[in-house]
Amino acid sequence: MIRFDRVAKRYPPGIDALSALSFEMTAGDMLIVSGHSGAGKSTLIKLVAAIEKPTSGAVLVGGQNVGTLSRSALPFLRRRLGLVLQDQKLLFDRSVFENVMLPLSITGFPPKEAMQRVRAALDKVGLAMREKALPIALSGGEQQRLAIARAVVSRPALLLADEPTAHLDAETAADVARIFHEFHRAGVTVLIATYDGHLFPDARTLRLDHGCSVA
Amino acid sequence: MRERSAWITDAQSHDGCLEFPMNIWLVNHGRALRIALRRLIAAPLTTLLSLLAIGVALALPAGGQMLLNNVQRLMGSTSATPQISVFMAVDAGRGAATELAARLKKHPAVKQQRFLPREDTLQRMKANAGLREIIDVLPDNPFPDAFIVTAIADQPATLDLLVEEFRQWPKVAHVQLDSAWARRLEALLRLSRNVVILLGGLLAIGLIAITFNIIRMQVLTHRAEIEVSQLLGATNGFICRPFLYFGALLGFAGGATAWLLIAAAAWWLRTPLDDLLHLYEFTFSLQSLSLVDSALLLGIATGLGWLGALLSLGQHLRHS
Numbered sequence: 001m002i003r004f005d006r007v008a009k010r011y012p013p014g015i016d017a018l019s020a021l022s023f024e025m026t027a028g029d030m031l032i033v034s035g036h037s038g039a040g041k042s043t044l045i046k047l048v049a050a051i052e053k054p055t056s057g058a059v060l061v062g063g064q065n066v067g068t069l070s071r072s073a074l075p076f077l078r079r080r081l082g083l084v085l086q087d088q089k090l091l092f093d094r095s096v097f098e099n100v101m102l103p104l105s106i107t108g109f110p111p112k113e114a115m116q117r118v119r120a121a122l123d124k125v126g127l128a129m130r131e132k133a134l135p136i137a138l139s140g141g142e143q144q145r146l147a148i149a150r151a152v153v154s155r156p157a158l159l160l161a162d163e164p165t166a167h168l169d170a171e172t173a174a175d176v177a178r179i180f181h182e183f184h185r186a187g188v189t190v191l192i193a194t195y196d197g198h199l200f201p202d203a204r205t206l207r208l209d210h211g212c213s214v215a
Numbered sequence: 216m217r218e219r220s221a222w223i224t225d226a227q228s229h230d231g232c233l234e235f236p237m238n239i240w241l242v243n244h245g246r247a248l249r250i251a252l253r254r255l256i257a258a259p260l261t262t263l264l265s266l267l268a269i270g271v272a273l274a275l276p277a278g279g280q281m282l283l284n285n286v287q288r289l290m291g292s293t294s295a296t297p298q299i300s301v302f303m304a305v306d307a308g309r310g311a312a313t314e315l316a317a318r319l320k321k322h323p324a325v326k327q328q329r330f331l332p333r334e335d336t337l338q339r340m341k342a343n344a345g346l347r348e349i350i351d352v353l354p355d356n357p358f359p360d361a362f363i364v365t366a367i368a369d370q371p372a373t374l375d376l377l378v379e380e381f382r383q384w385p386k387v388a389h390v391q392l393d394s395a396w397a398r399r400l401e402a403l404l405r406l407s408r409n410v411v412i413l414l415g416g417l418l419a420i421g422l423i424a425i426t427f428n429i430i431r432m433q434v435l436t437h438r439a440e441i442e443v444s445q446l447l448g449a450t451n452g453f454i455c456r457p458f459l460y461f462g463a464l465l466g467f468a469g470g471a472t473a474w475l476l477i478a479a480a481a482w483w484l485r486t487p488l489d490d491l492l493h494l495y496e497f498t499f500s501l502q503s504l505s506l507v508d509s510a511l512l513l514g515i516a517t518g519l520g521w522l523g524a525l526l527s528l529g530q531h532l533r534h535s
Contacts, residue, residue, distance in 0.1 A: 051446070078448030089443045105246060106449045108239035150447075 001027045001158060001189045002048060007057035009043050009211075017043040018211040020057070025191065025204075027157070030184040034197040035208035041193035042086060044208070045162045048191065049083055050074055061158070079107055082151030082188075084161040088143055090135040096122065096146055097131040103154045121153040125179055141172035148179055152188075159183055161192045165199060173199060243456065251460035254433065255468075262465075265429055269469025269516070272422055274476040276415035277512050281477055281504050283407055289492075289499050290400060297369055298393045299378060301362040305333075305355075307386040312360045315384065319362060324377055327365040333358045359388060371398055419519055422469070426462045426523025427530075433458060434531045441532070454532065459524050466520020470513040478503045 002025045009018040018040045025031045033041045046052040047059045050066040058065050066077060091099055100121055104114040122128050125145035127138075135143055144164060151159060161180065165173035177199035184190045184203075197205055207214050255262050301319075303312060312330070319328045336358040341347045350357070366377055374392055381390045392398075434441065444454055481503040492499045504512065 049446075072450075075445075075448040075450045075453075078446060081448075083446060085446070089439075089446060091440055091443060093440075102444065103447045106444060106447055106453055108243055110238070111242065 001025055001029065001062060002191065003058075003060040004044075004047075005058040005060065007047065007054045007059055009040070009047065009052060010055045016211050018047075018054075018208075021208075021211065021213055022057075023206055023213060025189065027189050028184075028187055030180075030190040030200070030203040031192070032197050032200045032203045032205045033191070033193040033208060034195060034205055037195070038210075039208040040211040041208060042162050043211075045085075045160050045191070045193050048158075048160055049081055050077055075106075079103075079154065080156055080158065082148075082154070082156040082159040084144075084147045084151045084159075084164050086162040086166065088147035090143060090146060090150075092135050094134075095131065096127060096133050096135065096138070099135065099146060100150045100153050103150060107154060109154075117153055117155075121149040124152070124182075125149045126175075139172075141168050141175065144168060144172075144176055145179065148176070152183060156188070158189045158191070161190075161194075163194055164192060165194060165196045243453065247456035247460050250457040251464055254457070254461055255464060262468075265425065265465060266469050266472045268425055269422055269465065269520075270472025270476055272418045272425070273470055273473035273512065273516055274480075276411050276418055277473055277504065277508070278477045278480065279407070279411040279414060280508060281481065281502075283404060283411060284505065284508070285499075285501055286400075286404060288502070289497065290397065290404075297366070297374055297397065299364040299366065299374065299381065300391045300393060301364060301381050301387060302389040302391075303360045303362075304386050304388045305357070305359045307360060307388075309360075311386040315362065315386070318384070319364060324366055324368065324373070325364055326367045329363040331361040331363065333360045336361070419515070422466065422516070422519045423523040423526065426465060426520045427527040429465065430458050430462055430524045430527035431531055433461060434528070451532070455525075455528050458528055459521055462524025462527075463517050463521040466523075467513060467517040469520065470516025473516070474504065474509055474512060 004021050004023050007018055007021045008016065010016050021040075021044070023031075033044055035041055043052060047054055048061055048066070050059075050061075050069055054067045059067050061077065062080070064077070069077060091102070097118055100118045101114060104117060109117070119128065119131070122131055125148050127142060127145055127149060130138065130142065135146060138146060148161075148164070151161075159180070164180070165176050168176060173196060177196075180190055180192060180200070190203075192200065192203075194200075301315070303315065312332075316328070316330055319325050333356055337350065337356045340358065341350055364381075366374055368374065368377075378390050378392050381387055441454055481501050485501045488501050489499070
């Protein structure tokens with residue numbers, strides 16, 4: 001599903017976020033990317049989602065080198081990913097329901113079926129009762145769960161999350177981790193960058209240190 | 216070109232929606248139109264001011280067009296086909312006149328001719344009290360025999376040639392094209408039309424600039440939404456469509472505003488203008504824009520709004 005082949009990412013002016021990183025994950029895997037702050041975890045997630053392009057090496061997602069993807073093909077890669085970014089990128093001028101609806105509007109999903117899916121996704125993360133609320137009225141944990149609901153509503157085969165449990169208390173973090181476990185059990189490939197590696201004790205871990213993989 | 220992997224192309228036929236591509240198309244466009252309308256209504260004051268700016272900008276050339284059409288209609292109702300007056304020398308004699316009549320009759324460019332004997336002219340002029348005194352003082356009839364000629368052609372160039380030709384004929388003292396005033400007016404109208412086109416072109420650029428700026432503000436306002444949509448896999452078309460509809464709607468509504476302004480102005484000017492023309496013995500009623508011109512106005516306004524939005528998006532989405 002994902003393969004990194006000697007991937008390096010250098011930000012100007014010469015800061016190496018990742019250097020010669022190689023790893024592979026197969027469909028249905030759950031992989032935790034851990035490491036200190038600045039180890040390159042976020043960069044790794046952004047490379048998979050083609051938000052950043054590698055300086056050298058190849059990032060293959062579903063057999064496709066996403067670093068060389070054309071601008072017009074990019075949206076169709078993103079549609080197959082569920083993306084939970086560190087800053088959740090929620091839209092604060094629309095309701096919880098409309099936030100989760102957005103990915104389905106983008107793919108031109110029939111409205112009726114889309115509404116059922118949005119409700120199912122909200123139900124899965126425990127926000128079914130809050131669909132009319134504005135994101136600003138949600139707690140930190142609820143906002144995170146909203147971001148997850150939006151990421152999974154189009155039922156992607158691959159779920160990416162960048163620090164999904166940051167700024168959450170232990171109980172809420174465990175709750176969010178449980179949701180990711182559930183998706184993994186349902187067959188979704190899950191890639192999570194986190195420093196809370198202990199929340200996912202059963203998952204395979206890729207430990208990064210200054211942009212390099214360490215055993 | 217590299218082929219997209221099946222995994223990604225598969226996303227394009229996401230969840231079987233491709234079975235109804237027409238439906239997706241309709242859903243997408245309906246959604247974009249709804250968003251655009253919502254955004255127009257969400258800021259009523261801004262929308263109103265934009266509409267006024269566009270409306271006034273469009274009303275100037277469109278109003279000019281309306282006025283020109285009216286003047287042309289007025290001219291059409293008054294100026295008959297151009298006539299050529301051929302005056303003979305006073306001493307030409309009736310024989311020469313008969314000869315000329317025959318010559319005119321045979322001329323292929325002449326449609327119709329009317330002979331005005333000098334005696335008739337004298338009688339007609341004497342009917343005027345002021346003139347009679349002067350004429351009575353004169354020893355001889357001062358008026359020549361004359362012909363009023365209507366040509367088959369009515370293009371100014373052909374008529375000029377005909378006038379030149381008549382001038383060369385023997386015993387012809389003076390040839391006059393009666394439609395000179397009409398042609399002057401026509402030339403003036405042609406000039407005015409060019410001015411209207413020029414004005415229209417300039418204000419069209421102004422309209423594009425107005426929408427360009429409005430859409431730029433819109434893009435800035437919706438920056439977060441655009442960014443999130445891009446992350447969620449929105450195509451450029453999906454992101455641009457509401458803005459394009461917004462521009463087109465703004466143009467259309469601006470065109471309608473211009474139409475209303477012109478109709479109101481025409482209504483307001485109609486009575487005083489009727490009164491004025493009545494004094495000149497014209498019966499004429501000022502008409503607002505014709506159906507074709509109205510459709511053209513709305514169509515062009517919509518197109519310009521759309522174009523302004525397109526240019527703005529090309530400029531501002533690239534940097535987002």
